Amino acid sequence: MKQWGQLSFKSSRNQVNAKKFNAVEENSEVCGWNEFFLLKMVLLLLLMLGLLPHVINETHSTPPSMDTHSTSCRRSDSFPVLHEFAQPGDLVIGEIASMFFLLRIATKFNQPPAPRLNKEVIMVPKDYQDILALVFAVKEINQNHRILPNVTLGFHIYDSYHNTEMTYKMSLDLLSSQIRFVPNYKCDIQNNLITVIGGMISGISQNIATIMNTYKIPQFTTGPLDVMVTEKTLFPSLYQMVPHKIQEYNGIVQLLKHFGWTWIGLFTLNSISGETFLQIFAPLLFQQHICIAFIVKIPKWKYVDGILQLSNTEVNKISDVLESKANVFLVYAGSLAMEALYRYLNMTFLHSPIGKVWIVTIHWGFKGNTQQRGWHIQSFHGAMSLSVHSNEPLGFKNFLQNVRPSSWAKENQYMQDFWEKVFNCYLKNITEHEETKEACTGDENLESLPGIFFEMSMTGHSYAVYNAAHAVAHALHAMYEARSKHRLRVVREKLAPWNLRSWELHPFLRSITFNNSAGETVHFDENQELIAGFDVTNWVIFPNQSFLRVKVGRMDPRGPPGNELTIQDERIVWHSTFNQILPVSTCNDNCHPGYRKKKKEGEQFCCYDCVPCPEGEISSKMDMDACTECSEDHYSNMGKNQCIPKVISYLSYQEPLGIILASFSLAFTLITAAVIKTFMKNHDTPVVKANNRSLTYVLLSSLLLCFLCSLLFIGCPERVICLLRQTTFGIIFSVALSSLLSKTITVIVAFMATKPGSRMRKWVGIRLANSIVLSCSFIQAGICALWLSTSPPFPDTDMHSLNGKIIVECNEGSMFYCVLGYMGFLAAISFTVAYFARKLPDGFNETKFITFSMLVFCSVWLSFVPTYLSTKGKYMVAVEIFSIITSSAGLLLCIFSPKCYIIVFRPDLNNKEQLILRKNLNIFK
Known part of the structure; x- marks a missing residue:
């Protein structure tokens, strides 16, 4: 029996003398402490989060006993999470998903937090595909005997609840034993965490990176990152599975330029990230002669219940801008802000869809929560977006068709809540709140769900998760091969998964190149960003809230200059108000050839009058700033849009x-x-x-x-x-x-x-x-x-x-x-x-x-x-x-x-x- 040392900490209220930690025996293969100063940092973090008293109380309780041959410890986490999903393996891939929103959570530092989380959550069921993508990838890797033949991969999935405190908690949980929350203490060789996948939002990714970067554990983010997070000197262990934000911004500008849209409205989040977006994006628009008709800053709601308190002022403001001459609206916002925009639009135009072209960024892929069953999204019909590039791995759709709650409902808390919410039934015993629901048959099919809740085709974020898991597997395979050759030649010691340290994986990840089952090559550039582009997506919305995601083009940031964007215009479906005619979004009518633009006083440069070119000058294109003078031996035609060679004139005998x-x-x-x-x-x-x-x-x-x-x-x-x-x-x-x-x-x-x-x-x-x-x-x-x-x-x-x-x-x-x-x-x-x-x-x-x-x-x-x-x-x-x-x-x-x-x-x-x-x-x- 290995005995725990007793812990005592000093606080401002009770003078408790700190004592030393008693370490386990040095030759122990299953339990051991890492660096002591890291533990102090984690404990300080827990103190700030209000979670430390529970750890202390639990630590002062009877120390758990553990058999020397046992591979697990007794569960004693006083603050358990509601949603997690784990599968054991020699090496574990962690994932912090973002599927749920907490309705009410508030940390007060003058009293201990509640022992359990409030179960009132709102779920975005479409994000469940990100979890299934990791499950499918791990299953595919484990069944492939050519990759890691003697090693089994497992996974451990938590939810961040779109919350900073909970993200830190889940990150520390991944670093603890599987069933005991003691950060930096490993009590189970089955919890050999090798990498972490998450998150889809820049703030969540930064929170995870703050913890994981200390241990140099590779982290794969599946969403766009802010500029500060992409700084490799601060976060060297971070790998980005989607292109950089600047590439997305340039792609959107090229998209606007391609269609000739010069007068657009902007919806952005009223936050630091929204201001950063405007500071970077507005100059890019100006360089391409595109003007911003208006800017609506959507209030930042920290919790979903704040959305219910939308003010009439905000509703009236959005109602006014929707009447703008601008026919193109660009939305830069995450899930919470889109929730607010959803409600605004439904409150403003409940029965008459808005005839505009919506351009959405990769933060949001037309997904809604389970409270939006009766909401209409017809206003977004014909929307355009630069989506994270995706492809369909072999067998993934068949895998989704065979997903049933009977397989995972007991150990997968995600599955149970997902199935009950989307199919409006129950899998467990009836409670007083579930009396109106029917029991789930277990044979419900994901294909029957509307697209706003779930898609059968792989999304860009799920494709990023899938590629991240395979990148880890191929890097591990390359590392094991290299170490096996070395040890057999030099040391000849036994090679075991638990001898692997996660930081050793970085050189292999940076140089890894492989082809996935979708037939695409996966490798990273010098900035640890996946070399990939964007899919230009046209969203076709149907009245039953289902939609069709049509790829109409491709944005390749590394393509030849001037040819980065390719679009098949004939495949695009516009909103019905445009009658399949290319929408026009300009401050005023275009100046036709033969005319030039004349700036209107007091207006933006996109608003102008059209004046004809003077004699001897032409304009051969639309919206030219100035007329071009013809050469001396040419003159302008009647339409002032072409230079014609002059005729030599003299009095001749032939006339x-x-x-x-x-x-x-x-x-x-x-x-x-x-x-x-x-x-x-x-x-x-x-x-x-x-x-x-x-x-x-x-x-x-x-x-x-x-x-x-x-x-x-x-x-x-x-x-x-x-x-x-x-x-x-x-x-x-x-x-x-x-x-x-x-x-x-x-x-x-x-x-x-x-x-x-x-x-x-x-x-x-x-x-x-x-x-x-x-x-x-x-x-x-x-x-x-x-x-x-x-x-x-x-x-x-x-x-x-x-x-x-x-x-x-x-x-x-x-x-x-x-x-x-x-x-x-x-x-x-x-x-x-x-x-x-x-x-x-x-x-x-x-x-x-x-x-x-x-x-x-x-x-x-x-x-x-x-x-x-x-x-x-x-x-x-x-x-x-x-x-x-x-x-x-x-x-x-x-x-x-x-x-x-x-x-x-x-x-x-x-x-x-x-x-x-x-x-x-x-x-x-």
Whole structure:
């Protein structure tokens, strides 16, 4: 018999002297104490929890006796738990599940706690699958002779009740003997704890890790962790079976971006974790130009009974935000907060489901408690989520179909409460509260339960539990193989499961890689996180509260950049209010191509007006912040959504305008040539000889060239053409105008020379006329020479004057206006001189014709200047050609048509007698 040492502790109320612990014999193989300072830490923790008095009282009672050959100790836990499930084995896998909520539990430090837990609990039956997943995995491992052939795995499952104090209690229970709560004291080789699986909530995981990390026991968490918990320097023994939270946040943002949802509402827990979520998630939304329409912080209820005290203020607040234009609601909350949201929605819209798209995080997978049988979840029809990746292991569904209470009801307290709650029957004796229930037949089937209570397909969290158990088994197998080779070669000592220390498992876990029965590879990365992704899940809710979990995509954080998210849009079922059309969730209507966003003052950047792009700019996508300017050789179409190559524009011979102008030019050229031929044929007649025959031929020749020079303006401008175009026009027209001026001055000089004693006789003759023509023409030629020598015209392109066209033109510069101004100066002088000489006696009254022709000429070119400056491109060239042809035709017709008429149709008037007679008549007039 091994005797216990007596324990005594010092407290503030009773001065009890501390005594030493009496250790068991050193050679004992079944009972023994570990590090003494760890025991002091645990006892201090128990004192804080209010549990220490019961341990002390129990310790001061009669010490238990234990046979040296016995493998168990007498049960004496004064604070037993309600729910546990154990199966013995050489090595034990512990699990702390989160299936129940305690309705009322309050720790008061001024009095001892109640000896037993209150049995008023609320159960989330869907989480029972996590327990069955471990049972199935252990059964599968033990039946597989290739893994751990000489070792049997067992399990010991407790519930955390979603409570901090109870989580610590259950963690310490796992470290104690199976049936005696004495932390850090092992009294049973069957309780060789090798690892712990749990929890599904970050707070529970942290509570477990605080205890397990002291013993370096591997812990596998099946839920997302807060940033602090993932710090490996603080919790090096923690292994995460789901991807990191940041990966989930990035996945949700990519999901929103994929569907173009930029205006969303957020529901989050009013707690530190909720604030942390907002601090991390809000900047990710901002980077992708997604705005938060509202934020509803769900009150944090420590116990479920607090949910019953929901205030009308919170209900009204949620009722208001549900009317928001945002069609997408993102919920970041755990089970307790979802309980509250359930109640809010049922109180707000009891008979009319909300037509929104709900996006839920991996904290919650559409599970409810047994009090929600009459609640409707149709509002969540068509919801989306990034779920923990899952697959179906071989035989798991068949295992669930064969689950019956007759197998485990006696030793499995989970099974009894689960079966009675979900099937609303009883397995034990009837109590006063169960009089209305019927007895369970034991043949009830889990497949008959609605999906909100239980799913037959493996969930992501259960898949994490399953993989965690197999990871431990494969790591153990690898470690036993390595140790067996070493000991057989060196020590040759006996290898036994109880010789294994849990911390030795870590190197093998970090490097383990295996394929599970679902055909997937399981291994961890350098951060001890399972290399896995998320399933994009579409939740199809049916009226009977059952639902279909449809995998419509995959989120692989380690995928190629830009292709991490893949979604099959055609498989998605939306809420019935959207009529299977992709829901739109924006602050306002999208800006279509051709428009850009303009920020609204005082609003978030997702709220904007749409304004059309200016000329020459486009927007080819929806909701562009700014329009893109087209390149110089392109222009924007009418819809301002595409850049089109500009068309090269110049006056060509292939277009109607060029053909017409060229035809007129050639026609008047032929007419001028005909006039010249007529005059040459009647070279010696009085009409031709009158008023200087040589000037007449010069004038006709210059007019002929004027008509022909207009052809230089038609066609693609080239360097030679640009050099000749304006200079040729300016010089030829100057010759024509100087000829007219010379003709007019000749008439005036001839008239003045006829007066007796006039000194003007010496000016009469061809010398004066030639001098006027040459001098006036040479001045224009000098201007043109200066122009060509300083800044000659050159081919140029104008890409901005006309939309959609590249104008090919000659860039004349400012000297062109000097040429045009000198022509105007000659025209003004010629018109003035002709006007004052219009009444002088002349045989054919040529001065009147010159006056009228110059009036036409000046009118044409005065109207040319504003018209020329107001037009662009080929129309500017057309205006100049038209002015050249019109003014030249005016000179030709006004001056030479009367003479041609006499020569051709009235030859009788074309004689000297008639000329003298007409001159005398003019004198008498």
